[in-house]
Amino acid sequence: MSRIALITGATSGIGRATAEAFADLDFRLILCGRRQERLDELQERLSQQTAVTTLNFDVRNWLEVDDAIRSLPEEWQAIDILVNSAGNAHGLSPIQDGSPQDWDMMIDGNVQGLLYVSKAVMPGMVERQRGHIVNLSSVAGKETYANGAVYCASKAAVEALSAGMRLDLTQHGIKVTNIAPGAVETEFSVVRFKGDAERAAKVYAGFSPLTPEDIADTIVYAVTAPAHVTIADMTILAGAQAAATTIYRK
Ligand code: 8X3
Numbered sequence: 001m002s003r004i005a006l007i008t009g010a011t012s013g014i015g016r017a018t019a020e021a022f023a024d025l026d027f028r029l030i031l032c033g034r035r036q037e038r039l040d041e042l043q044e045r046l047s048q049q050t051a052v053t054t055l056n057f058d059v060r061n062w063l064e065v066d067d068a069i070r071s072l073p074e075e076w077q078a079i080d081i082l083v084n085s086a087g088n089a090h091g092l093s094p095i096q097d098g099s100p101q102d103w104d105m106m107i108d109g110n111v112q113g114l115l116y117v118s119k120a121v122m123p124g125m126v127e128r129q130r131g132h133i134v135n136l137s138s139v140a141g142k143e144t145y146a147n148g149a150v151y152c153a154s155k156a157a158v159e160a161l162s163a164g165m166r167l168d169l170t171q172h173g174i175k176v177t178n179i180a181p182g183a184v185e186t187e188f189s190v191v192r193f194k195g196d197a198e199r200a201a202k203v204y205a206g207f208s209p210l211t212p213e214d215i216a217d218t219i220v221y222a223v224t225a226p227a228h229v230t231i232a233d234m235t236i237l238a239g240a241q242a243a244a245t246t247i248y249r250k
Contacts, residue, residue, distance in 0.1 A: 002050070005223075006030040006069075006079045008059055008117055009086030011038035013186030014136060014219075017212035018083055021220050023049040030076060032068070032086070032117075034058055059086045059113030069120040081223055082121045083134045084114045087158075089151045089192040103150045110154035114161060122169070131174040132223050135162045136215075139182045139235060139244045146245075151192075155180075166232065175230045177222040182237035183247065185209040206249025207240035 005022050009015035011033035019031055023046040031046075032055045033039050039054040046052045053076055057068040087110040090102035114135060125131030140148060141155030162178035169176060189200035203209075215236060222231035240248045 002026045002028055003080040004028045004030065004076060004078060005081035005083065006032065006117075006121065007083040007085055008032045008113070009136075010042065011035045013085075013188065014181070014184065014212045014215045015083070015085035016042065017216035018085060018219050019046060021213070021216040022081075023052075025220065025224070026050050027081070028076070029053070030055060030072065030079070032057065032059075059117055060108040062116045062119075065113075065116040065120050069117075077124065078128060079121050079124060080130065081132045081134070082118065082125075083136070083219065084117060085134075085136045086113055086117075087136060087154075089148075089188060090194075092147045092151075092192055094147055095149045098150060106150050106154045110151075111157045111161075114158060118161075118165070122165075122174075125174050126169070126172045129173040131169075131172075132177065133165060133169070133174065134177045134179060134219055134222060135165075137162065137178050137180045139180050139237065142180055142235065143244050162233070166230075170230075175222075177219075177231050178233045179215065179218060179222070180233070180235040181210060181215050182235070182241045182244065183207075183209045184212060184215055186212055207238060207247055210236060210238050 005027045007015050007019050010019050010031035019029055028051040030053050031039055031042055036056050043052045043054050055068040057064040090105045135158050137158040138155040140152045141159040144152040162176055166176040185204045189203045190197055193199045218234050218236055225231055
């Protein structure tokens with residue numbers, strides 16, 4: 001039987017591209033998100049290639065997460081791969097001007113959310129003594145940049161969680177991969193700038209940013225590596241990008 005993959009944040013960006021790439025590999029897919037129409041559209045499309053089911057829940061709410069994952073029919077329960085792709089940035093400003101609501105969304109979504117979904121999936125993986133968890137961190141988890149303290153802190157937490165999970169789960173046959181993308185053109189900056197598409201477009205102006213498919217390729221590489229190989233950590237930058245905020249634009 002083909003492997004079962006649960007992907008959070010599957011309705012857009014890296015999550016959606018990963019769902020598409022996994023469908024090409026015939027993985028059975030549990031697509032998770034909060035925008036039902038997009039989940040339905042994706043399910044309809046990818047069902048032509050593989051078995052697909054969807055779950056609609058907010059990763060920030062433990063009861064919703066736990067209920068949703070418990071509600072999976074028996075044949076979907078043995079999750080082999082978890083891709084923690086749900087995450088967001090909200091605001092880009094000096095910390096003294098930051099909004100506590102924005103901070104909550106980043107800490108709750110990027111850190112708590114990743115923990116909650118993992119908590120719902122890890123015990124089954126431990127019981128089966130196999131599994132693979134892929135956490136979407138960021139170059140922002142490796143280096144802190146001005147005006148991004150809380151986003152960077154949330155991704156630094158993802159880095160620590162990936163390392164900690166690997167320490168605790170390797171002995172149970174579970175691999176943990178940390179993926180740290182640089183500048184990927186998705187809805188990321190539109191969300192960060194609260195719908196200001198013009199400001200978002202400037203982030204990716206004058207160079208070729210990464211695409212969600214570029215990152216999905218690296219995730220595929222990690223999850224299809226032979227059993228004796230763990231891809232622990234990958235940082236993927238755009239070709240014109242030397243560091244988080246050092247981008248050579250034309
Ligand atoms: C997104 C990368 O550098 O734009 O995680 O914050 S960055």
